[in-house]
Amino acid sequence: MTGTTLPGTDALRERALAALGAAGVTPQYGEGLTARTPITGEVLFDLHATTASEADEAIAAAAGAFRTWRTTPAPARGDLVRRLGELLRAHRSELADLVTIEAGKIRSEALGEIQEMIDICDFAVGLSRQLYGRTIASERPGHRLAESWHPLGVAGVISAFNFPAAVWSWNTALALVCGDTVVWKPSEATPLISSACSGLLDRAAQDVGAPREVHRLLLAGREVGEQLVGDSRVALISATGSTRMGREVGPRVAARFGRSLLELGGNNASIVTPSADLELALSGIVFAAAGTAGQRCTTLRRLIVHRDIADEVVERLVVAYRKLPIGDPFAEGTLVGPLITAEAAERMRDALNRAEAEGGKVLVGGGRRLAEDAPSAAYAEPAIVRMPEQTAVVRAETFAPILYVLTYRDFDEAIALNNAVPQGLSSSVFTGDQQEAERFLAADGSDCGISNVNIGTSGAEIGGAFGGEKETGGGRESGSDAWRSYMRRATNTVNYSSRLTLAQNVSFL
Template identity: 45%
Template sequence: MLGWRRAAASVLLLPRRAGWRPAAAMSSLLVGQPQYAWLRELGLQEDNPGVYNGRWGGGGQVVTTYCPANNEPIARVRQASLEDYEETVKKAKEAWQVWADIPAPKRGEVVRQIGDALRQKIKVLGSLVSLEMGKIYVEGVGEVQEYVDVCDYAVGLSRMIGGPVLPSESAPTTSLTSVAVTKIVAKVLEDNKIPGAVCSLICGGADIGTAMARDERMDLLSFTGSTEVGKQVALMVQERFGRSLLELGGNNAIIVFEDADLNLVIPSTLFAAVGTAGQRCTTARRLFLHENIHDEVVEKLVKAYAQVRIGDPWDSDTLYGPLHTKAAVKMFLDAVEQAKQQGGSVVYGGKVINRPGNYVEPTIVTGLAHNAPIVHTETFAPILYVLKFKEEEEVFAWNNEVKQGLSSSIFTRDLGRIFRWLGPKGSDCGIVNVNIPTSGAEIGGAFGGEKHTGGGRESGSDSWKLYMKRSTCTINYSKDLPLAQGIKFQ
């Protein structure tokens, strides 16, 4: 789960404060400036290859990554061309021949070494996540820690199933983190004399993604992203009868009954709605409050929101950083305006913060109908729609009426209600919580959702099943041929 505790005192220096100006001779890229020398520890340069298949390369378009806290350029990455893609797939198929002959426990040992290598770089990698994505430092470190924890979990699975589980969720706008992690993994593979193409990396645009979706050599394609793009991916993969694992959107709800412990509700809602500036797939976007406690909870929430420390992601006191891109800021403003037009009242936030970077105010909107179009639209931003309800049956139905079905949570002390919530007429989501937030999931729990969320389980106890082929094997050890349905040949 996301950590909201203070970061350790050894926080690495991240983007400079507003008003600071470099000397004329200094690089215009952050990676080339002395105070960001720690990026070199990860093997990052001003220009970085975005393809790895046993060797580094890339012949495609050059893209620049920016720090969302101040919109200054960090470094450049050369993406893959279609020729790079073809070469990488070929080498990956060749590497599979080697990997397939390695027993699962030995694969687990390699994964253990990967986890250890990441653990050694956890602070500097966490700083890179914060620099490139905009997460606060504690969350950046937590992101890497989750990768390490998944590696540890996979080591145990390697003794029970036929292969390890490796997380792969790199986004196209955080390519430097992808490059840095791949460099660490590649070193472990090299030390174990395993082909580097076992863990290939291709940074690319829509042309590369389309090629992957249509490539019959791709036995399984895992996609994390928007529902709209996920649908296109699923259709292209299905056209060739391939398999896809989709982890798409989530319009998650918290339901609070009048018997709930508000000492749990307020921090849980704040954590779920404001954490990562509302940019988690499990972020709470809808808050259903029983009509008898609606006003009291809203008042307490507004006070709690006012205490959220907004600032530089690298400051240990900061709890809330910037949105990832300028486009996300526009999406936030559009959603706030639509909410107003559809009858909502902004009781907190709703504006862009006047400072460098992509900062917006965490926002609370009340007064909307449960089925207002904007309420049914997932907006990847810190906007919480607060809605009233009267009866259990209606609010359970409202929880389920959106197209997505990722995470959900209720707050109550009624055991009967809890089991109805967990039962067939309760939540239709893949993650069904009680008295805890919608965000934050245990490593061992199957992570994924239903309906337009995609139905896949990309992490946890069930993820490995999709990465394996299922066969039913029957062996006849006798000299006779037993036939089905009592059929006999004379």
């Protein structure tokens, strides 16, 4: 463990209250929901959980506000998001405190998450003047054929603990400028940062004269999440979580003919070729595999190395892993903070046991580091496991810092290994060979939604659409044309002639 002691729970509680106060938020104390910190594994506050009737009221309020918000000019809707971005900038440090306290992220990653929120607000403000349709050539004289885009309705956002603020902002900033209203059900593990974000958006709405009901927050458990998913007043459900969760959400939304945007599991791989710059590759691999204590959806979980360089790459990785500072995420120099719960540490141990049973060898890490002053916390040593082949445990996602190392003989085999898992979120290749790089990005290369060259699998920018294929769900959030998920398309035909001309030369009457 880095440092001598962890901060005490009382000190963390005071820091959380100070951050909430700066955002203008007072915790809603009560029953039904517990705010904990993975730094010590202990309870910070007992909070009031949103009831079913309160959730129904929130959805109704958002649906009512939509009728006004959809006709507000898009640039005026952008003013709300611009103000939110200003408030995020003003409270970046306090919000990062809450991310670290509730999710266990090291300081630089927590600050990076808030910066990501600021960036998407900037993107969305520009987008508010660029919700472009198109003009299409009509086959009929005196006719104009066009497409236009209109607000969709209430967007329900269900987010996970690992990016407790950024994923909300991806959805909310875009949904608001698109003319939708938002109902947010965050992870039960992160009610404090969720309350702060919601409070700042409420303040932004007041500052610009927008209806407060354009955004509502539901702090509750699974039951209220299911209520949101099943409510026909919610036009879109954007859900981030496990593939198991997506299997439940997708069919329920489809059954009521709603839309779903799913960001689910990832089992991401990097290929390292003989021509790779190994210094560059090692830096990218260690961050992607051990950053956020292995709890990103884009975390590197499989390393596919050419057999001629595998021993050297593994040896150097083991040396780097043994030096990783683990401990208090607030402490300067710490690179690996805690797992979110003790149960996550147990799942990591179970996966390592299965890997060994399937022929793997743990080369480094895998132990749980117990802090004398926080026995309930789960600090785990990132692990590297050499595997003989891509076995069942390798094909399954374990949300913990485990890196499985596989070898390949030729590049086609490497791509096949990359693609031979159910998930399809992120991937990368480290190579100095342009043909290999282009082959990896080609239609018969990586089958993932994110494919990188000479960087790791994590750390996406907001300008590009984020999401994956196969069991990752197929959804796209954040940049590029992801805004279209939050709008409905209308095809328009305008006849400005004095004759009624039918398409396809049909004659009638």
